[in-house]
Amino acid sequence: MSKLRAIIHVDMDAFYAAIEELDHPPWRGLPLVVGELGPRSVVSTASYAARRYGIRSAMPTLAAQRLCPQALFVPVRMSRYREVSAEVFGVFAEVSPEIEGLSLDEAFLDVTRSLRLFGGEVERIGRYLKQEIHQRTGLNASVGMAHNKLLAKLASELSKPDGFLRIQPDQVHAVLDPLPVGRLWTVGKVAEASLHRLGIHTVGELRFAEPRRLLQACGNQAALWQRLANGLDERPVDSAAEEKSVSAESTFVTDLTTLDQSLSWLAQLAERVGERLRAHGLQGRTVTVKLRKPPFETHTRQLSLPQPSDSTDVLLDAGRELLRRWWAAEKSPSLRLLGIGMSQFAPVPQSGLFAAPAEQGGRDQLADRINRKFGRGSLVRGVVLKSRKPGPEES
Amino acid sequence: MRFSLQREALLKPLQQVVGVVERRQTLPVLANLLVNVSDGRVSFTGTDLEVEMVAAAATSTSEAGEITIPARKLFDICRALPDGVNVDVKLNGDRVVVTAGRSRFTLATLPASEFPVVDNIEVVERVELPEATLKNLMDRTAFAMAHQDVRYYLNGMLVDLRENALRCVATDGHRLALGETAVQAKVSQRRQIIIPRKGVLELQGLFENGDGLVELEFGKNHLRVRRGDVQFTSKLIDGRFPDYEAVIPIGADKEVRISRDELRTALQRAAILSNEKYRGVKLDVAPSRLGIIAHNPEQEEAHEELEADTSVSDLSVGFNVNYLLDALGALSGEMVLLCLRDGQSSCLLRAVDSDESRHVVMPLRL
Numbered sequence: 001m002s003k004l005r006a007i008i009h010v011d012m013d014a015f016y017a018a019i020e021e022l023d024h025p026p027w028r029g030l031p032l033v034v035g036e037l038g039p040r041s042v043v044s045t046a047s048y049a050a051r052r053y054g055i056r057s058a059m060p061t062l063a064a065q066r067l068c069p070q071a072l073f074v075p076v077r078m079s080r081y082r083e084v085s086a087e088v089f090g091v092f093a094e095v096s097p098e099i100e101g102l103s104l105d106e107a108f109l110d111v112t113r114s115l116r117l118f119g120g121e122v123e124r125i126g127r128y129l130k131q132e133i134h135q136r137t138g139l140n141a142s143v144g145m146a147h148n149k150l151l152a153k154l155a156s157e158l159s160k161p162d163g164f165l166r167i168q169p170d171q172v173h174a175v176l177d178p179l180p181v182g183r184l185w186t187v188g189k190v191a192e193a194s195l196h197r198l199g200i201h202t203v204g205e206l207r208f209a210e211p212r213r214l215l216q217a218c219g220n221q222a223a224l225w226q227r228l229a230n231g232l233d234e235r236p237v238d239s240a241a242e243e244k245s246v247s248a249e250s251t252f253v254t255d256l257t258t259l260d261q262s263l264s265w266l267a268q269l270a271e272r273v274g275e276r277l278r279a280h281g282l283q284g285r286t287v288t289v290k291l292r293k294p295p296f297e298t299h300t301r302q303l304s305l306p307q308p309s310d311s312t313d314v315l316l317d318a319g320r321e322l323l324r325r326w327w328a329a330e331k332s333p334s335l336r337l338l339g340i341g342m343s344q345f346a347p348v349p350q351s352g353l354f355a356a357p358a359e360q361g362g363r364d365q366l367a368d369r370i371n372r373k374f375g376r377g378s379l380v381r382g383v384v385l386k387s388r389k390p391g392p393e394e395s
Numbered sequence: 396m397r398f399s400l401q402r403e404a405l406l407k408p409l410q411q412v413v414g415v416v417e418r419r420q421t422l423p424v425l426a427n428l429l430v431n432v433s434d435g436r437v438s439f440t441g442t443d444l445e446v447e448m449v450a451a452a453a454t455s456t457s458e459a460g461e462i463t464i465p466a467r468k469l470f471d472i473c474r475a476l477p478d479g480v481n482v483d484v485k486l487n488g489d490r491v492v493v494t495a496g497r498s499r500f501t502l503a504t505l506p507a508s509e510f511p512v513v514d515n516i517e518v519v520e521r522v523e524l525p526e527a528t529l530k531n532l533m534d535r536t537a538f539a540m541a542h543q544d545v546r547y548y549l550n551g552m553l554v555d556l557r558e559n560a561l562r563c564v565a566t567d568g569h570r571l572a573l574g575e576t577a578v579q580a581k582v583s584q585r586r587q588i589i590i591p592r593k594g595v596l597e598l599q600g601l602f603e604n605g606d607g608l609v610e611l612e613f614g615k616n617h618l619r620v621r622r623g624d625v626q627f628t629s630k631l632i633d634g635r636f637p638d639y640e641a642v643i644p645i646g647a648d649k650e651v652r653i654s655r656d657e658l659r660t661a662l663q664r665a666a667i668l669s670n671e672k673y674r675g676v677k678l679d680v681a682p683s684r685l686g687i688i689a690h691n692p693e694q695e696e697a698h699e700e701l702e703a704d705t706s707v708s709d710l711s712v713g714f715n716v717n718y719l720l721d722a723l724g725a726l727s728g729e730m731v732l733l734c735l736r737d738g739q740s741s742c743l744l745r746a747v748d749s750d751e752s753r754h755v756v757m758p759l760r761l
Contacts, residue, residue, distance in 0.1 A: 306541070306542070306543060307544075314546070317546070318545050349675065349759045349760040350673065351569075351739070351757045351758055351759070352568050352569060352757060353566060353568055353570070353642045353741070353755065354568055354637045
């Protein structure tokens with residue numbers, strides 16, 4: 001076996017809520033929920049004080065309020081969180097260029113090649129990250145260290161909040177074995193249930209399970225799970241892990257019941273996705289439309305483009321087609337959530353005739369410039385205006 | 396309904412219409428041909444609701460009437476019969492009996508009233524062209540049409556009728572092919588229509604290099620083409636074709652004159668080592684020479700060097716080699732002219748002595 005890697009997983013504690021407390025001293029220590037109260041709104045982040053009442057992310061805010069009537073519900077300020085996130089990622093960059101950001105507040109770092117610089121100890125690097133992040137942002141980060149991603153992430157999760165834990169190679173089984181199988185990466189609810197049926201509840205039981213029996217009951221994934229249960233994980237820290245998809249969605253206070261209305265919303269969402277695609281220089285091949293009908297049934301529909309594109313028109317044309325088809329096939333179509341996204345990004349060396357400055361591309365770029373300068377929504381497609389009345393709650 | 400034809404005389408119209416009939420249909424009757432016998436003529440109509448083809452033949456023995464017959468089966472039977480045999484087709488109740496020599500086939504039918512036909516189209520313009528000219532125009536441009544593009548208006552061919560000229564234009568968004576021919580007819584105003592891809596392919600199959608004339612009728616929503624015993628009608632794509640004239644480069648003033656055949660064969664060789672996905676080749680222009688370089692992910696390399704009539708120096712630009720080869724294949728004449736500008740701009744290709752056929756290819760960033 002080659003030399004062990006040194007992987008660090010950093011996860012900010014209750015990131016959005018912690019920033020709100022930082023910016024609003026009177027809120028500190030109160031049960032705080034980022035996410036406004038509303039019939040369709042969900043909890044984005046809950047402070048630790050709020051978590052004591054059982055409030056969790058993704059829970060409807062109304063349910064959260066029932067759990068803790070005195071909780072404070074505050075609006076999401078994404079641009080502020082991005083600002084702080086940039087600062088945190090700046091600290092990461094000081095210890096290693098190999099950073100795989102998972103979200104605004106979470107990342108893997110491969111520091112194998114930085115060890116010498118920091119005196120050979122991964123804990124020194126972990127300590128440095130924690131201190132610098134706290135000093136520069138006033139926020140707590142949980143830091144997990146190990147020789148692979150699976151264990152590093154587990155280390156930060158197990159030690160949270162304000163965590164700091166290194167899992168040594170000889171501690172792997174002691175740490176992993178007692179954990180419920182559901183804690184393993186790629187083991188979801190369905191997989192967990194099928195493992196339970198085999199009488200496998202802990203990672204340790206999974207580790208010693210008969211591979212053939214496992215394969216029969218759980219399929220090809222079984223081999224991966226058993227490797228993970230053994231603490232083996234070769235996934236590299238992928239700093240080039242570009243965004244895999246760009247999407248936007250909206251949940252509606254009142255369900256959309258007409259196709260016209262839905263198409264208008266779709267245009268608004270597509271404009272946002274198109275703008276982000278171009279800002280990141282991404283061109284995608286697959287357009288996905290996400291449709292959720294009341295009470296809570298989610299469908300997705302996909303279409304492949306013949307050529308990768310970042311044009312809002314192309315995205316929107318495909319999205320409209322998908323939405324229309326879905327709408328026509330439904331008995332009583334109605335939407336509580338609508339989303340559109342682009343994925344399957346490809347480098348596109350081939351330039352297009354009509355994406356040249358003269359035509360569509362030009363229009364997209366012009367709209368992007370105006371919207372950057374005067375704020376989002378300054379220049380939109382006419383059809384978008386139909387949906388402009390009530391404000392959406394975004395997720 | 397009854398008619399008799401010699402096998403070959405029957406096979407010809409059947410061949411012309413059967414291609415229109417889709418193998419999978421939304422309506423059962425679309426699998427059938429409409430057969431109409433009247434005034435000593437028999438006509439066959441096939442349709443897929445987008446494209447309709449009617450072909451006719453004179454028949455000696457006949458009883459007037461109309462009925463629909465399974466297209467594929469009738470065609471396959473006819474094809475499999477021995478040469479020169481006389482084929483008799485007769486409606487008997489709700490069945491059609493096909494008799495030829497000692498062979499006899501009984502086919503199911505559907506009433507003619509169920510068969511959708513395009514009635515008279517509202518003709519707004521009419522032009523006549525030599526068949527060979529029109530065939531040439533289409534053959535030299537159709538390859539550039541898009542296929543199942545979300546920009547649905549690219550999945551077809553633009554026919555641009557203007558004063559004294561008719562143009563066919565096709566583009567998939569990366570390259571564009573334009574063919575032009577002079578027309579004498581008086582045109583009341585400029586007309587632009589987009590023929591769907593399937594209609595274009597059918598027309599290409601139909602046209603021959605004969606001297607005869609074909610008549611084009613431009614309708615509001617249809618194009619109708621008449622040639623002798625055949626009448627073709629296609630719905631049009633309802634959309635706006637992009638402003639193709641805007642993408643034909645004007646500023647491309649760096650000219651390279653080169654033997655079409657030499658360039659074509661050199662590109663074919665270089666293509667062997669180009670990236671399978673993007674098919675990139677790099678053109679390097681220096682005074683009196685053109686270099687072609689191709690690489691693949693295995694780091695293999697092809698290098699071609701050609702003599703060229705040019706004073707351009709220090710210009711390097713990448714292209715999809717298939718697009719260049721398609722364009723060169725659609726051009727005629729010994730020498731071609733490449734008009735380039737820089738590494739980010741498109742290339743215009745045409746024959747040195749004619750601009751009736753023009754091709755624009757967008758670069759590949761290599």
